[in-house]
Amino acid sequence: MDSIDTTLFAKVQPVLAAALKVNPADITPALQFGDLPQWDSMGHMEVMVGLEAALGVEITAETITALTSVEAICTHLAQNGHA
């Protein structure tokens, strides 16, 4: 796994913690869809809505299927001008 930009991770961590209703410490750079019971199909859409509201990520079929890990989310943000 490539190293994750710590600034981006710091933005993403509280958003995911709030969306999944877990402790921020549970959101690690290696976390993926399915690793936590809360990050299931319903949780994933809460993550997407959270990313949309907090960081302006557009929810599309492509982002829904692509942003299934913390790494993928950070990479997407970096590629879309959030770095």
Add this chain to the structure above:
Amino acid sequence: MPETTLEVTPALLIPPHLVGQIQSKLAYVDEAIAAARVAESGDRITLALRAAGREGEIEAKVQRVVQEMAQGGIAPRVEILEDHLDRPVSYAADPLAELLARREVYEESTGIFTFGPLMSRLIEYFESRFLELAAHFDAQPYRFPTLMSAEFLDRVDYFRAFPHSLTFATHLREDLDIINQFAEKAKYEGRGLNAPAEFFSQVQALLSPAVCYHLYFSLADHPLPDGQLIATSVGTCFRYESTNLTSLERLWNFTMREVIFVGSKDFVLEHRERSRQFMQAIFEELGLAYRVETANDPFFVGEFRKQAAFQTAFQLKYEIRARLPFKDSTLAIGSYNYHQDFFGRHLGITLPDGKPIHTGCTAFGLERVAYAFLAQHGFDPAAWPVAVREALV
């Protein structure tokens, strides 16, 4: 009979892909609504109301539905896997009128139909063709009850996703006075029994909304022996659709034959795709004009936007949509489904490596298949595809 009409201009323009979805949900907005129609342009809603006087309250509820389902709408990813809608058909009328006239179909109550010899033979024949799919996979036969445990439905979050279509099973409370009072005074009045709600027990069971859930419940809290399973079963399913229960297209009580796959992700996805390919040849023999395309389940208002988007984005559901020539429309007669590891996680069913199992199913709505066949090929066996004619005549 409707007493008044209410025209509503939605606060948000309803996008084309949500017109049908929102229209079907309006049936559940208020008991005063006898019928609802959303214009294809998405800018007008027409409601037929059973009584006048509460228009403002009802309009506010309608706007809430539109807001929750359409705001920030996520456009679905539509993928068409097969398109045989242009397959030749020989009939152009709605078969329901003819079926009713022949007493082949009798509406016992709203959405509850009995079927005569023709419909029964067609259903039996089509089911035999679907059993070829089960045999192809050496699927193990199962028999499931009509009642379904409320406790298990709660474990799989069913109440949150589909509350509107539930059908509850109850019974009189174990109380001599209540049972005697019911026996003496119970009468059907207006739109139902006159017995007070407190006479009835707490709900422990519901009428099954799906077939495959029973299999997953029976596997709960254990590792899956051998790590994979293919099963088949037929069952009566119940989905309450309120004022949408207007023809054979939507029944409160219907029958589904399913072939069910349980195992790893690759195992389930491979068998779902092999199902589709196998059925393609059978549908061709049946002369069915249809299309297979991505779809979503009819989640209720609050869950709709997110869950429907998830389902279509990950292509979890493909519907087999048969052409209805008389209305230039299509009707879902079956589906190829993949649930990811949802049931494995919620029910504690694991693979040998300890990970949650994945599940999927191929499901056919038997009454709808027969109805779509008659809508396309009519009542004269001479005009039927050879395979059907030779089997039934």
